[in-house]
Amino acid sequence: MPCVWLNLCEYDTQKLVKIKSVKLGSLKWTLNGVILMFICIMLLWNKGYQEYDLVVSSVTTKVKGVANINIPDIGEVVWDVVDHSGTSQGKNSFFVATNVIVTQNQKQGNCPEVPPYGKLCQKDKDCEKGFSDQYSHGVQTGVCVKFDAMKKTCEVSTWCPIENKKRPRPALLASAENFTVLIKNNIRFPAFNYIRRNILPEMKDTDLKGCIFNRYTNPYCPIFRLGDIVSEAKESFGEMAVEGGVFGIQINWDCDLNSIFHSCLPKYSFRRLDEKESNKTLYPGFNFRFARYSTVNGVEQRTLFKIYGIRFDVMVFGKAGKFSIIQLIIYIGSTLSYYALTTVFLDWLIGTSCYSKEAKQNYSERKFESVQDREECFLCVSFVDEDKLRVVKKSRKKTLQQTKPLSLHQRKNDLASMRTLISVMQSGPSRSLPVQNGQSGGLSTNTDTPLLEKPQSGCQDWCRCGCCPPAANLHEQLCCRLGKGRCITSCPIFSTLILSRSVLETALFYVDPLMELHEGAQLRYGAYAQFIRWRFGDSTPRDAVPVIPSCCMWRIRAEYPSPDGKYSGLRLHQATPSQAEFNAQ
Ligand code: ZN
Numbered sequence: 001m002p003c004v005w006l007n008l009c010e011y012d013t014q015k016l017v018k019i020k021s022v023k024l025g026s027l028k029w030t031l032n033g034v035i036l037m038f039i040c041i042m043l044l045w046n047k048g049y050q051e052y053d054l055v056v057s058s059v060t061t062k063v064k065g066v067a068n069i070n071i072p073d074i075g076e077v078v079w080d081v082v083d084h085s086g087t088s089q090g091k092n093s094f095f096v097a098t099n100v101i102v103t104q105n106q107k108q109g110n111c112p113e114v115p116p117y118g119k120l121c122q123k124d125k126d127c128e129k130g131f132s133d134q135y136s137h138g139v140q141t142g143v144c145v146k147f148d149a150m151k152k153t154c155e156v157s158t159w160c161p162i163e164n165k166k167r168p169r170p171a172l173l174a175s176a177e178n179f180t181v182l183i184k185n186n187i188r189f190p191a192f193n194y195i196r197r198n199i200l201p202e203m204k205d206t207d208l209k210g211c212i213f214n215r216y217t218n219p220y221c222p223i224f225r226l227g228d229i230v231s232e233a234k235e236s237f238g239e240m241a242v243e244g245g246v247f248g249i250q251i252n253w254d255c256d257l258n259s260i261f262h263s264c265l266p267k268y269s270f271r272r273l274d275e276k277e278s279n280k281t282l283y284p285g286f287n288f289r290f291a292r293y294s295t296v297n298g299v300e301q302r303t304l305f306k307i308y309g310i311r312f313d314v315m316v317f318g319k320a321g322k323f324s325i326i327q328l329i330i331y332i333g334s335t336l337s338y339y340a341l342t343t344v345f346l347d348w349l350i351g352t353s354c355y356s357k358e359a360k361q362n363y364s365e366r367k368f369e370s371v372q373d374r375e376e377c378f379l380c381v382s383f384v385d386e387d388k389l390r391v392v393k394k395s396r397k398k399t400l401q402q403t404k405p406l407s408l409h410q411r412k413n414d415l416a417s418m419r420t421l422i423s424v425m426q427s428g429p430s431r432s433l434p435v436q437n438g439q440s441g442g443l444s445t446n447t448d449t450p451l452l453e454k455p456q457s458g459c460q461d462w463c464r465c466g467c468c469p470p471a472a473n474l475h476e477q478l479c480c481r482l483g484k485g486r487c488i489t490s491c492p493i494f495s496t497l498i499l500s501r502s503v504l505e506t507a508l509f510y511v512d513p514l515m516e517l518h519e520g521a522q523l524r525y526g527a528y529a530q531f532i533r534w535r536f537g538d539s540t541p542r543d544a545v546p547v548i549p550s551c552c553m554w555r556i557r558a559e560y561p562s563p564d565g566k567y568s569g570l571r572l573h574q575a576t577p578s579q580a581e582f583n584a585q
């Protein structure tokens with residue numbers, strides 16, 4: 001049973017409509033071809049068939065170069081790599097000094113603070129002993145001393161003399177642009193267990209000694225001239241050298257590890273990482289201080305260097321791809337939905353009448369099947385004095401007789417089967433009037449169930465023929481006529497076609513020749529079906545439920561009554577679409 005509850009025993013599949021049209025067919029295949037081409041191009045372009053892994057890398061650098069510099073107050077000095085590269089700046093980066101301020105022979109002592117860090121003073125009272133803040137060069141002694149001919153500042157206890165020079169322009173080490181750096185980059189793609197370095201296997205020692213990186217002539221040489229790097233990023237080394245800065249060297253590995261298209265080469269690019277327009281930024285450039293200490297006559301001295309320079313950060317990016325059947329299947333799966341675009345487009349095209357009006361109507365009739373919910377129950381009414389069928393929505397307030405029709409439809413009489421039936425009747429043995437069964441005339445047989453026995457015909461306000469008994473349900477309050485007049489049950493054809501036992505038997509055997517007739521109910525249902533075939537034709541419009549007028553229904557019931565006097569009444573939904581199995585009323 002859970003199988004039934006959970007719909008496990010069911011499979012739903014979609015119903016398709018095949019349109020035989022050369023135009024639509026060729027359009028469909030053209031669109032599908034375009035989509036297939038797009039998918040293939042994207043597959044090759046994005047390498048959707050590959051599985052990827054990201055790079056793991058290590059970088060080491062070695063700067064080389066010697067410069068002759070002229071430091072104010074000191075004179076000409078030659079700086080080599082130890083002097084200008086300073087201490088290591090950390091992983092994946094190197095530093096090159098480009099400008100310097102040197103303050104020689106500093107000793108511990110008292111000297112005037114340098115404006116603008118120390119405030120100007122007139123008397124000792126203006127200075128506070130022991131005071132210092134983050135801008136101070138030392139701790140105040142509480143004395144106001146002469147700084148120069150014009151100004152007096154507070155005296156501080158510190159390394160004297162205090163550094164008091166502006167950074168030189170042009171930069172003292174501007175010639176550092178001729179320095180070179182060798183960058184060694186080892187990479188690894190763990191997923192493919194692939195190792196490589198930017199000094200390519202085919203390079204020889206002699207190649208490396210003379211080479212300098214050039215994007216066009218020597219793009220894989222791992223030795224770079226600093227000036228070239230900076231100018232590649234459209235910056236001026238001379239300008240950058242004054243205040244220093246931060247520069248990025250990007251190495252991008254985009255590797256294809258498939259054996260046919262194998263390629264795994266580094267691609268270098270360069271750009272400045274710090275703020276370029278130094279006059280618009282606070283604290284521009286890059287600098288730090290360091291000191292060299294010495295002892296002269298037992299007194300400790302130091303030489304203070306404020307170094308400006310460029311820090312080069314080497315950044316390594318990369319991914320490697322290799323063919324993977326799983327990735328290919330996933331890619332193909334993800335693109336299948338594109339084919340739905342063809343359907344969407346063609347449906348839209350047919351839906352708009354710009355394709356063909358007839359095709360649109362034909363197609364929508366076949367494609368869309370409207371099904372009414374049980375609440376939206378439509379009934380079909382046929383009046384004897386009106387030649388069209390009425391489709392009526394079931395009303396909760398009005399009798400069926402008075403409900404206004406939603407639409408009127410031409411009756412489609414099934415004349416062929418009716419003709420067959422009549423010819424059978426004519427040649428058959430019996431043309432007699434109804435042979436009543438055992439409980440015939442059953443108007444008063446079921447006195448114990450008075451509510452269910454045939455009510456007395458009276459004058460119902462909705463009845464026009466004068467033969468309709470009262471009915472409890474609004475949807476059963478229906479007369480055979482629209483206007484006043486004779487009841488349909490009084491016509492001879494009604495007796496012959498609907499009530500005659502031989503005709504009903506013929507009709508039943510016509511449908512099922514081996515049927516066993518043993519109940520009055522079979523004949524009653526047969527009579528209902530016969531009435532509906534006669535008055536409504538073979539099918540009702542919009543699948544509406546045909547309703548037999550009250551006078552006719554009770555006339556049939558009187559002819560073929562139920563033994564217990566119970567009738568199930570009108571079913572408001574069609575159990576089966578076939579009207580032969582018609583609503584048992
Ligand atoms: Zn009536």
Ligand code: ZN
Pocket residue numbers: 465466467468479480481486487488489549551552
């Ligand atoms: Zn009637």
